[in-house]
Amino acid sequence: MTKEEMREKFIDIIARFTVYSGKHLPDDVHAKLTELRKVETSDMAKIIYDAMFDNLEMAKDLDRPCCQDTGVLQYFVQVGTGFPLIDDIEYCLQEAVKRATVLGPLRHNAVEIFDEKNTGNNVGTRIPWIDWEVIPHSDEVKIYVYMAGGGCSLPGTAKVLMPLEGYEGIVKFVFDQVTSYGINACPPLLIGIGIGGSVEVAAKLSKKALLRPLGTHNPNPLAAELESKIEAGLNAIHIGPGGLSGENSVMGVHIEQAARHPATLAVGLSTGCWAHRRAVIKINAAMEYETISHKGAKI
Ligand code: SF4
Structure with missing residues (x-):
């Protein structure tokens, strides 16, 4: 395969996988929503979960995105130093997004700052x-x-x-934000918390925490315990699906950490919604792919 053929293949795979991920939730999110639906007792919560599942089925049948907001595209790339297209990835991802926007279709969501103009692609x-x-x-x-x-x-x-605020300060920070803004994020929520480093490190780690598969825990036992405690505490608020009350509030709580300066305790929070479109694909040097988040997906 020539370099040009490889580029074309790579762009095509990413464009089609991006479109696919807007129409089909990953296996773990689908399974978690099913589990949460089962424990609901109120008619309102059951109806909302059923509407979510109807929506997902219709997205599949009609071949349309499962939410009108297909978001700003973010790619978290783990690239091997020997991957043949390492120099071309940025260009290829941009081309893939342009293609996916038409193929999807994906809503136009990139508005240039200062120009205040939507780029349209x-x-x-x-x-x-x-x-x-x-x-x-x-x-x-x-x-x-x-x-x-x-x-x-x-x-x-x-x-x-301030470090004196301690882990209690982190918990307060998370609960204050989730109880005031969480409803905007179409619960049940996935909560990503980043701790340590400086402010941008904590923010980035909180987003990376959202990429972890549901049901996994931080390998540090103390962090895993904090994840479970925050999850139990948030569920006890009973935000429910759509924020209209129910047995639970969240699909999970994930923490990622970095070491901190002795004088600081940075914390970041990111949230994922019920339509948590996080998809993972692996592509080898022969441009063969494996859809890790969506087993057996035909893209
Ligand atoms: S929060 Fe999620 S489900 Fe709700 S509108 Fe936005 S993308 Fe769609």
């Missing part, structure tokens, strides 16, 4: 946002696609606390 300054991790001794690339919807991005926030 979901590509703008630094958008699609690309987060890079370079993997030594590998010739593959793993790409997380994330559709950052407006509602689920609204509760996003980050702050540097």
Whole structure:
């Protein structure tokens, strides 16, 4: 395969996978919504969950996005140093987004700051946002696609606390924000919390926490315990599906951490909505792909 043929193949795979991820929730999110639906007792909560599942079925049958807001596109790229298109990834992702916008279709969501103009193709300054991790001794690339919807991005926030505020300060920060803005994010929510580093590190880690599969825990036992406690506390508020009350509030709470300066305690919060469109694909040097988040998907 020539370099040009490889580029074309790569763009085509990412464009089609991006479109696919706007129409089909990942396996773990679908399974969690099913589990949450089962424990609801009120008619209102059951009706809302049933409407979500009807919506997902119709999106599949009619081949349309499962939410009108297909978000700002973000790609979290883990690229092997030996991947043959390592120099072309940014260009290819931009081209893939333009193509996906027409194919999807995807709503036009990239508005240039200062110009206040929608670019009309979901590509703008630094958008699609690309987060890079370079993997030594590998010739593959793993790409997380994330559709950052407006509602689920609204509760996003980050702050540097005084260290004396401690873990209690982190919990207060999360609960204050989720109880005031969480409803905008179409519950049940996925809560991503980043702790440590400086403010931008905590913010970025909170978004990366949303990429972790549901049902996984932070490998640090204390962090895992805090995840479970915050999840139990938020569920006890009974925000319910659509924010209209129910047995639970969240699909999960994920924490990611970095070491901190002794004098600071940075914390970041990102939220995912019930239509949590996070998709993962692996592509090898021969341009063969595996859809990790959507097993057996035909893109
Ligand atoms: S929060 Fe999620 S489900 Fe709600 S409108 Fe935004 S993208 Fe769609």
